Amino acid sequence: MLHLNVTDETSVLKAVVLGTAKSCGPTPMPEEAYDPKSLEHILAGTYPIEKDMIVEMDGFAKVLKKHNVTVYRPEVIKDCNQIFSRDIAFVIEDKLILANILPDREKEIDAILHVLDKIPEKNILRPPEEVHVEGGDVMPWNDYIFIGTYTADDYSDHITARTNKAAVDFMREQFPNKKIKSFELRKSKNARENALHLDCCFQPVGKGKAILHKNGFLIEEEYFWLVDYFGKENIFDITAEEMYQMFSNVFSISPEVIVSEKSFVRLNDWLKDQGFIVEEITYSEIAKQEGLLRCSTLPLIRK
Secondary structure, three states: OOOOEEOOOOOOEEEEEEOEOOOOOOOOOHHHOOOHHHHHHHHHOOOOOHHHHHHHHHHHHHHHHHOOOEEEOOOOOOOOOEOOHHHOEEEEEOEEEEOOOOHHHOHHHHOOHHHHOOOOHHHEEOOOOOOOOOHHHEEEEOOEEEEEEOOOOOHHHOOOOOOOHHHHHHHHHHOOOOEEEEEEEOOOOOOOOOOOOHHHOEEEEOOOEEEEOHHHEOOHHHHHHHHHHHOHHHEEEOOHHHHHOOOOOOEEOOOOEEEEEOOOHHHHHHHHHOOOEEEEEOOOOHHHHOOOOOOOEEEEEEO
16 A cells, blocks of 8 residues: 655655656647647647657656656556646645546546555545646645635636636645645746746745746735745746746755756756755656646655
8 A cells, every 4th residue: 555645845755656658649739739838839840759758758767766766657548648647636645636637638547546546545535526626736835735726707718727716725625734825827828928837937946945937926926925935045036938948847856856857057057056966857848748847747655
């Protein structure tokens, strides 16, 4: 059995589900795109191909195993994009919450049944239908659970709006011992302005530091709450272009070790200056689908 335990974003990782790029299917038609960045690459003829993404994900798996992490992979479903395992479920404390994801992606949950079977049924939560939530919007951080959301009346008009107010209420009910702090995110058909998930514009790293992009937040006061919480001197502010490149979507194996895209030179230099060990890998093809390292992981156990 798996004894789930995740209370923050950076404690030592022991077990994780890493997505797979195998049999991810043909390049989608423009009308099938889930996000504006994928659409951009579909239209430009630069959408990533399977063999390149498999190489990138295998490189990530190799780094995880180097640090003694148990790595689970989904069963391969023919012609199904299963890269972003963070979308389908997430763990907080000893509970795994299955996401109510886009209906087309429901079968991705079936592909991790071999992992779910190792978890006691009472520790798996399936929110009611009205609760829309994806793991990229949910970040446990010690006493807090940070949640990215979008609550405007036009929520249903945005395919990029993935977590709603009902999800915030649901999390508050399930984890009454936690402080729930939600953040309104900017949703846009322009890939350079869209914050698909909270981890597209914010992520805590190490002990008390964070990567942050101001324009990803609709409400300025919520951005400044994070600045005050972490302290301006502990924050790496990224530009709009760096948000577009997914600079905030790195992944912590421990408080000291961070996996990052090797082209993120400015960020990686800062991380090294702060004393982090940076495992630099190539993940630029995956990034074309508006997701990166955190998006393709589902941490199960951190100690």
